Amino acid sequence: MFHQIQSRLQEEVSGHIQTRYGLDLAVVLEEPSDAKFGELALTVAFALAKQLKKAPRVIAQELVDDLGTLPGVVAMEIAGAGYINIRLDRGAYAASLIAPPAAATAAAADKVIVEHTNINPNKAAHIGHLRNSVLGDTFVRMLRASGQTVEVQNYIDNTGVQVSDVVAGFHHLEHKTAADVTELAKGDRFDYLCWDLYARTSQHFKDHPEDEKAWQHEALHAIETGEGDLAELGHVVADAIVLCHLRTMRRLGIIYDVLPRESEILHLQFWATAFEQLKERQAIYLETEGNKKGCWVMAGSYYSDSDDDSKVIVRSNGIVTYVGKDIAYQMWKFGVLGKDFHYRKLLTEADGHEVWVSTAEPQPANNAPKFGGGATVYNVIDTRQSYLQDVVAAGLRALGYTGQAERSIHFNYEMVALTPRTCVELGIELSDEDKSKAHVQVSGRKGLGVKANDLLDKLIEKALGEVESRHADATVEERRAVATQIAIGALRYFMLKFTRNTVIAFDLGEALAFTGETGPYLQYAAVRAKKILHKLAEQGDQLDCAALTPEMLARQLASDDFWHLLMRISKVDSAVAKAVTAGEPSHVARYAFQLAQAFSGFYDKYSVKDEADAERKQFLIWMTGYFRQQLERVAAVLGIPLPQYM
RNA sequence: GCGCCCGUAGCUCAGCUGGAUAGAGCGUCUGGCUACGAACCAGAAGGUCGGAAGUUCGAAUCUUUCCGGGCGCACCA
Numbered sequence: 001m002f003h004q005i006q007s008r009l010q011e012e013v014s015g016h017i018q019t020r021y022g023l024d025l026a027v028v029l030e031e032p033s034d035a036k037f038g039e040l041a042l043t044v045a046f047a048l049a050k051q052l053k054k055a056p057r058v059i060a061q062e063l064v065d066d067l068g069t070l071p072g073v074v075a076m077e078i079a080g081a082g083y084i085n086i087r088l089d090r091g092a093y094a095a096s097l098i099a100p101p102a103a104a105t106a107a108a109a110d111k112v113i114v115e116h117t118n119i120n121p122n123k124a125a126h127i128g129h130l131r132n133s134v135l136g137d138t139f140v141r142m143l144r145a146s147g148q149t150v151e152v153q154n155y156i157d158n159t160g161v162q163v164s165d166v167v168a169g170f171h172h173l174e175h176k177t178a179a180d181v182t183e184l185a186k187g188d189r190f191d192y193l194c195w196d197l198y199a200r201t202s203q204h205f206k207d208h209p210e211d212e213k214a215w216q217h218e219a220l221h222a223i224e225t226g227e228g229d230l231a232e233l234g235h236v237v238a239d240a241i242v243l244c245h246l247r248t249m250r251r252l253g254i255i256y257d258v259l260p261r262e263s264e265i266l267h268l269q270f271w272a273t274a275f276e277q278l279k280e281r282q283a284i285y286l287e288t289e290g291n292k293k294g295c296w297v298m299a300g301s302y303y304s305d306s307d308d309d310s311k312v313i314v315r316s317n318g319i320v321t322y323v324g325k326d327i328a329y330q331m332w333k334f335g336v337l338g339k340d341f342h343y344r345k346l347l348t349e350a351d352g353h354e355v356w357v358s359t360a361e362p363q364p365a366n367n368a369p370k371f372g373g374g375a376t377v378y379n380v381i382d383t384r385q386s387y388l389q390d391v392v393a394a395g396l397r398a399l400g401y402t403g404q405a406e407r408s409i410h411f412n413y414e415m416v417a418l419t420p421r422t423c424v425e426l427g428i429e430l431s432d433e434d435k436s437k438a439h440v441q442v443s444g445r446k447g448l449g450v451k452a453n454d455l456l457d458k459l460i461e462k463a464l465g466e467v468e469s470r471h472a473d474a475t476v477e478e479r480r481a482v483a484t485q486i487a488i489g490a491l492r493y494f495m496l497k498f499t500r501n502t503v504i505a506f507d508l509g510e511a512l513a514f515t516g517e518t519g520p521y522l523q524y525a526a527v528r529a530k531k532i533l534h535k536l537a538e539q540g541d542q543l544d545c546a547a548l549t550p551e552m553l554a555r556q557l558a559s560d561d562f563w564h565l566l567m568r569i570s571k572v573d574s575a576v577a578k579a580v581t582a583g584e585p586s587h588v589a590r591y592a593f594q595l596a597q598a599f600s601g602f603y604d605k606y607s608v609k610d611e612a613d614a615e616r617k618q619f620l621i622w623m624t625g626y627f628r629q630q631l632e633r634v635a636a637v638l639g640i641p642l643p644q645y646m
Numbered sequence: 647g648c649g650c651c652c653g654u655a656g657c658u659c660a661g662c663u664g665g666a667u668a669g670a671g672c673g674u675c676u677g678g679c680u681a682c683g684a685a686c687c688a689g690a691a692g693g694u695c696g697g698a699a700g701u702u703c704g705a706a707u708c709u710u711u712c713c714g715g716g717c718g719c720a721c722c723a
Contacts, residue, residue: 304649322722414716507658
């Protein structure tokens with residue numbers, strides 16, 4: 001509602017300036033730093049002053065006089081050097097919240113594709129992966145809450161070196177066959193087993209460098225041709241680990257629509273098709289001299305300022321690089337490749353949501369949805385891969401798909417590192433150099449890191465202790481369910497509270513916190529609001545909707561305290577919209593915390609149940625219900641579940 | 647060497663396209679539970695926004711430069 005008023009006023013003022021002064025200015029209606037200045041403020045007088053060569057205050061006065069009375073606005077005041085502060089009609093505003101005009105928000109026709117998670121299927125997920133998935137999933141929720149149609153993709157690199165290293169490890173170090181590993185994969189901690197094996201294999205390569213190339217070549221070749229026991233081993237490992245990852249993410253409420261796999265990109269010759277287009281449009285050329293002789297390369301001018309750099313797309317041995325495959329995949333996402341995968345239903349989530357996976361062979365009619373063909377594509381990938389993402393976008397541009405290149409958005413974020421203190425707590429040995437650093441990088445090769453499942457288990461265990469101390473009477477299952485919700489809330493909020501370009505120095509103590517700016521703080525506020533409503537219902541106090549007249553609301557909202565609270569509560573849509581524009585999920589998290597803070601203050605200051613004044617009591621009941629409703633909405637956008645009690 | 651990011655309170659971080667006295671959380675110190683359950687609330691202390699110069703009505707925010715940190719710059723993914 002606030003959002004609508006803001007944009008409506010923005011248009012009116014902007015239109016007025018257009019007709020009155022003939023100037024096309026970007027009018028900004030900002031929210032004043034201090035609530036005493038009103039609800040909205042205009043600073044255009046400053047910008048106009050420059051162009052019209054008049055004092056800002058004089059222009060502000062002109063604007064106020066000309067604009068006259070605007071609907072929903074009770075006052076426009078000139079303040080400071082030339083600010084125009086706008087005060088809204090409190091009663092009318094509140095009334096509009098109760099009966100919002102039916103805004104027909106037709107779902108957007110254009111599809112937005114968000115690709116996230118993308119974990120190499122060779123070991124357990126760690127906290128770095130968690131940041132990717134939580135950011136991606138929350139952004140998806142934000143887009144959907146804003147009425148966008150979104151498709152969630154989780155790309156599976158099931159044919160890469162990372163998988164082949166684990167295959168080599170099983171084969172050479174463990175002497176296991178595909179059949180043996182199939183048995184092992186039935187265990188519920190197969191991803192942990194592979195985590196250790198991957199670290200051991202990496203260590204073996206360090207100690208015996210001569211084995212590295214040979215083993216990798218052998219395994220990669222087998223996987224690529226799809227023949228023999230090693231190829232089978234690769235399938236078993238990747239498929240089983242993908243299911244482990246899906247299970248891990250499901251614990252956090254993260255699910256996907258489709259899993260496009262690299263094996264299908266290879267077998268369906270996506271690359272060959274893309275290669276033809278790239279050659280035909282001369283986006284790449286065959287290098288005839290220098291150290292890249294025999295390679296198909298893309299000129300550096302496509303993706304950077306310098307011309308002397310070029311990027312190898314096809315190696316001199318004829319094998320395409322990762323970037324090449326990614327260009328083909330990106331083309332498919334936009335529907336400009338001219339090819340599609342076949343699909344098979346992988347599984348159905350508890351809520352009935354179907355998850356599909358790509359296949360090379362045509363499937364019998366299975367009603368697979370139409371995937372790909374997005375209008376905008378967000379790739380959630382950490383910032384270290386910016387260079388490669390630039391090359392992918394450059395590939396589209398070189399092919400003439402300039403619009404698609406512009407709508408290829410690298411949703412980048414900084415890495416998650418560990419504080420030295422946390423490494424010590426986890427028993428990870430550090431070099432003297434690492435000990436002096438602010439943070440230490442997670443390394444899958446070294447087996448260094450915090451596994452996602454371990455962290456969540458630790459959080460549940462800790463939450464369980466808190467729940468048990470407060471609700472000894474509840475059943476074990478119930479306490480566990482509540483503790484799990486608290487743990488999820490804590491974890492998701494922790495991953496979201498930082499802006500994307502902040503390196504998270506992961507500290508176990510901070511991540512385990514349930515007080516202060518945390519998910520549980522938000523959950524607690526929502527639980528308390530619900531509790532009030534329960535108590536009222538018990539003693540027969542109901543909200544009388546007929547009592548909530550604009551006049552009654554205006555009387556109650558004459559209190560600045562109530563009015564400021566109401567402003568805060570009513571800005572969920574505004575906060576989400578702004579966060580989508582900024583591409584910053586942390587903004588939603590911050591708003592949610594502020595909303596919870598507002599409620600905690602309200603809770604402490606006013607006693608709804610014992611309010612003596614009948615009208616005020618009705619008003620407080622309404623405020624409490626509205627608080628709860630908005631807390632629920634914003635928690636859902638953040639993917640934070642709300643427990644029954646805490 | 648080139649490119650990108652960061653440097654704000656003791657610690658961890660916000661600060662929207664430059665806007666009105668720079669904000670949170672944690673930690674520290676004072677208070678507040680015969681309760682709509684304190685996983686909470688009220689209050690206090692704590693900052694030359696890395697340094698310098700510039701742009702302008704106005705700079706934590708933009709420009710330049712220096713200092714200090716991180717990450718990229720493969721015929722790996």
